[in-house]
Amino acid sequence: xxxxxxxxxxxxxxxxxxxxxxxxxxxxxxxxxxxxxxxxxxxxxxxxxxxxxxxxxxxxxxxxxxxxxxxxxxxxxxxxxxxxxxxxxxxxxxxxxxxxxxxxxxxxxxxxxxxxxxxxxxxxxxxxxxxxxxxxxxxxxxxxxxxxxxxxxxxxxxx
Numbered sequence: 538x539x540x541x542x543x544x545x546x547x548x549x550x551x552x553x554x555x556x557x558x559x560x561x562x563x564x565x566x567x568x569x570x571x572x573x574x575x576x577x578x579x580x581x582x583x584x585x586x587x588x589x590x591x592x593x594x595x596x597x598x599x600x601x602x603x604x605x606x607x608x609x610x611x612x613x614x615x616x617x618x619x620x621x622x623x624x625x626x627x628x629x630x631x632x633x634x635x636x637x638x639x640x641x642x643x644x645x646x647x648x649x650x651x652x653x654x655x656x657x658x659x660x661x662x663x664x665x666x667x668x669x670x671x672x673x674x675x676x677x678x679x680x681x682x683x684x685x686x687x688x689x690x691x692x693x694x695x696x
């Protein structure tokens with residue numbers, strides 16, 4: 538009887554914990570994109586620079602850094618833009634929609650749509666972020682855009 542009660546309690550708590558994890562994943566993505574919506578006087582976000590470990594999974598970050606390391610001096614790396622906005626330039630980037638769906642206990646998928654330039658309604662882009670929950674929090678494990686269905690595979694096969 539006592540084991541039955543534990544099992545029932547675990548089954549009841551699992552959806553609550555899962556919802557909290559999805560809420561944390563959603564907050565992670567919202568904060569990431571909010572760093573792009575700033576006045577031109579502030580520094581641009583640099584997701585592949587110092588902040589990269591707080592944004593990307595260790596394995597995706599390794600691929601990004603390997604891409605840069607194997608690029609000859611003076612050449613552009615295979616990833617020559619900002620993977621978070623799928624752009625090289627932005628101005629007043631604004632998140633339009635965000636949907637986070639669970640994949641399994643440690644993975645989620647985030648579909649994002651955003652406007653890259655505040656004054657250009659035609660600058661809307663959509664991405665799918667594959668998220669993984671790490672001991673440090675949610676991180677991006679892959680990015681799919683209209684041009685590149687998997688950033689991870691693109692980096693693995695570049696050069």
